[in-house]
Amino acid sequence: LVIAKTKATGGTALLPELLAYTSSLAADRTLLREDLAGSLAHLTMLETVGLVPKEDAHAIRLELSTLAEEHARDLAWLPDEEDVHMAIEARLTEKLGERAGLLHTARSRNDQIALDLRLFVREGGRLALTEIAATLEAISARAKTDRDVLLPAYTHRQRAMPITGGFFWAAFGAALMRDVDAFAFAVSQADVLPLGVGAIAGTSLPIDRENVRALLGFSKISLNGLDTVGDRDFELDFTFAAARLMTHVGRIATDVVDFSSSEFGFLKLSDAIACGSSMMPQKKNPDLFELLRGKGARITGNLLGLLALVGKLPSGYGRDLQEDRASIFDARDAVLGALPMLRVGLANVTFDRARCLAAIDNDYMQATDIAEAMVLRHKTPFRTAYRAVGALVKTAQEMSVPLSKVTAAQAAAIDARLDEEVLAAADPRSSASRKTSAGGTAPARVDEQVAELELAAIRARALAEKIPSLDRILASLVAQKPQK
Numbered sequence: 001l002v003i004a005k006t007k008a009t010g011g012t013a014l015l016p017e018l019l020a021y022t023s024s025l026a027a028d029r030t031l032l033r034e035d036l037a038g039s040l041a042h043l044t045m046l047e048t049v050g051l052v053p054k055e056d057a058h059a060i061r062l063e064l065s066t067l068a069e070e071h072a073r074d075l076a077w078l079p080d081e082e083d084v085h086m087a088i089e090a091r092l093t094e095k096l097g098e099r100a101g102l103l104h105t106a107r108s109r110n111d112q113i114a115l116d117l118r119l120f121v122r123e124g125g126r127l128a129l130t131e132i133a134a135t136l137e138a139i140s141a142r143a144k145t146d147r148d149v150l151l152p153a154y155t156h157r158q159r160a161m162p163i164t165g166g167f168f169w170a171a172f173g174a175a176l177m178r179d180v181d182a183f184a185f186a187v188s189q190a191d192v193l194p195l196g197v198g199a200i201a202g203t204s205l206p207i208d209r210e211n212v213r214a215l216l217g218f219s220k221i222s223l224n225g226l227d228t229v230g231d232r233d234f235e236l237d238f239t240f241a242a243a244r245l246m247t248h249v250g251r252i253a254t255d256v257v258d259f260s261s262s263e264f265g266f267l268k269l270s271d272a273i274a275c276g277s278s279m280m281p282q283k284k285n286p287d288l289f290e291l292l293r294g295k296g297a298r299i300t301g302n303l304l305g306l307l308a309l310v311g312k313l314p315s316g317y318g319r320d321l322q323e324d325r326a327s328i329f330d331a332r333d334a335v336l337g338a339l340p341m342l343r344v345g346l347a348n349v350t351f352d353r354a355r356c357l358a359a360i361d362n363d364y365m366q367a368t369d370i371a372e373a374m375v376l377r378h379k380t381p382f383r384t385a386y387r388a389v390g391a392l393v394k395t396a397q398e399m400s401v402p403l404s405k406v407t408a409a410q411a412a413a414i415d416a417r418l419d420e421e422v423l424a425a426a427d428p429r430s431s432a433s434r435k436t437s438a439g440g441t442a443p444a445r446v447d448e449q450v451a452e453l454e455l456a457a458i459r460a461r462a463l464a465e466k467i468p469s470l471d472r473i474l475a476s477l478v479a480q481k482p483q484k
């Protein structure tokens, strides 16, 4: 990409290598449709308030509409300029001559880029919410399928308590529910019209920002131009939402990677998603889940990069800000790439019920259940019951048998309250079903949790549908093009 001319500003003689180094055009290509939507809305407003004569507005609108409708995919026509704003202006000037310059009335590239980025985040948030909704549905479906599977849950990566498969999957759904909130918040932060503050301090021309706000479907207009042109908080919020979502995806992935190893053996990967080794013919690798985890790393880096970028800037606009966009583009791509593939992954793993059950049965995981049964039946103080069951576990370990195999006589010798009824709590099958407290793993409780996930999916979709899509906004602005 050799850039040596700035036609839009009248051929300013910049060193070609300087222009190449400082141009944001390569990254800005992604923002072409956002920029055209902003220009079309701005133009309509200028025409409405009488700053651009009708025929000129008509001619400019036709050119902008053609670019939006016909040339938005193949960008070869984009002239080599400093950025997408200048490239479009150069193109308009080529077609319309001096009249093209009317469009930049009461506008600066500073408020223009702030607009493009906000439209991008709003659209990215809309798409992310739709993907999260679909993923919540997929997780709910998995939770229902595996409602009665029993497996160990871990604390400190040591077997802790028996849980159900439904509970296991619903946990990840609960995390994704928070991502709905995070993306909705990021969208709400982006949902503010920056256009109309000009370069920084507003304009003496009689513009109507409220008109532009309505045309672009924003909820409000920005409060203060000095703040507006340097504000990238909405990018931070969006990138944070994406980075955090990717950590949730990464944690599901880690459990699947671990659980599908021979060491755990709880999950089996279907052949359709198991990758091979070029050397070891026996391997069935969980590459999909490793990459779902690995792709989040760069997004965390992008968030830090954005924070570093905005953190030292003076008030107003600084050209440094041009280095912002790769972070949000990448954040969106990571989320929109990961969630569909996570759903593919979820549909292609199955629990090995026997292995899971054996892991519970052999590992004294019902110790807490027995202690709680003692508390319930004999009103034993929990700490006393805890010690008695500790001794019971020790006995079982010494005999190398599971807790369920300790005899009534052996138990009674430790504490008479460890009677047959109390010991019945050692049955791993009943352990999960007894955890009926709110948020617990009993299947009836998990059914409630899954119902919440399904409601969250509906809510996420409703939120997404309330966000005006870029297509719809562009179509409405282009449609205002008067018939020839």
Ligand code: ARG
Pocket: 024, 082, 083, 109, 110, 113, 319, 321, 322
């Ligand atoms: N290319 C710039 C960016 O992407 C647009 C704003 C430039 N403003 C300026 N006065 N040079 O952030």
